[in-house]
């Protein structure tokens with residue numbers, strides 16, 4: 001009889017369902033008094049370094065309908081390209097920037113919205129710099145396993161053109177699905193990142 | 209032991225597929241293009257860490273953390289276990305968040321329309337951070353089964369939703385816990401999005417009579433496994449050359 005590996009299997013995913021907000025953002029669904037503030041609402045404080053930006057968008061299903069029960073999480077580097085994580089070995093990230101955010105899509109408009117800073121560039125495995133990006137994770141009813149994607153910035157054309165991850169996208173017509181267009185909202189740079197789960201212009205999702 | 213390698217590739221045949229027509233909502237919410245495979249970069253191998261200061265003393269006690277006039281109604285249970293990685297090592301400092309219906313199978317949510325009664329003393333959310341051995345525990349009530357609009361007469365088995373943060377964003381996971389011996393597990397279109405029975409069994413908590421609190425609460429053990437990481441014994445040497 002051959003030897004057995006001692007590794008375990010990852011627990012299989014199950015959908016977050018329609019009531020993910022009870023666990024993730026209870027105050028937002030009027031379950032108040034359990035804990036004071038939902039996690040992930042605030043990314044920046046007065047001492048956070050970097051350019052303040054708004055990131056917003058909507059999530060669409062395969063028929064073009066806006067999904068109003070999704071939960072979006074983002075994870076990003078600080079203004080110098082360092083992650084606020086014990087696993088970050090390259091230096092010490094801005095202590096005034098957590099880098100993680102969580103927002104529901106609005107029950108009426110379907111829009112999600114984060115106030116954050118523009119991240120710096122971080123290296124790919126071979127040392128080349130990736131373009132500035134925000135890691136985005138989407139869960140909702142009907143999504144059996146959370147979807148990973150990346151937001152890139154529309155005004156970073158040069159960096160985007162040399163990003164080793166974007167270069168891996170074989171079908172170039174899909175590239176724009178990862179690029180958030182820049183506009184201004186009350187003087188704040190605002191990046192709109194719509195996520196299409198299916199259909200024409202389906203967002204590029206990653207198996208990481 | 210060095211811990212710097214990327215995470216093991218996710219076994220997508222162990223997880224549910226995106227498109228599972230028996231769970232109707234997945235039909236329009238499932239990507240149709242193949243996922244773009246990306247060996248982890250530092251963006252995925254890092255993640256937020258939540259300190260013990262994040263957590264209040266009643267956050268893991270769903271019988272009391274929303275109570276207004278008395279304890280939540282229902283069968284009192286302890287849910288406990290460990291968060292491990294695929295290398296069978298504990299994951300300390302993991303944030304475990306959970307949510308569930310009340311004993312009658314009703315969620316406290318404005319979109320919830322099931323006729324079962326709301327329990328004024330039950331909110332349905334809890335959270336904990338694993339200790340140095342990866343252990344967590346909750347006190348709660350056993351959730352009821354509930355009907356849902358999918359088939360004409362589909363019911364969810366009793367379950368608790370779990371969300372997990374390990375040490376890297378690549379480990380991010382949402383799943384559900386079921387209860388040993390529940391015949392409704394095998395009638396559920398969401399459970400059956402998982403094709404391997406062994407994988408479903410991995411989500412099924414086991415009654416633990418030894419962990420029961422006498423005259424108080426039954427106990428269920430539920431271990432959770434997050435993705436494991438390659439050792440870099442060899443990679444480091446290669447980088448050094």
Ligand SMILES: [Fe+3]
Pocket residue numbers: 017309364367369
């Ligand atoms: Fe549920």
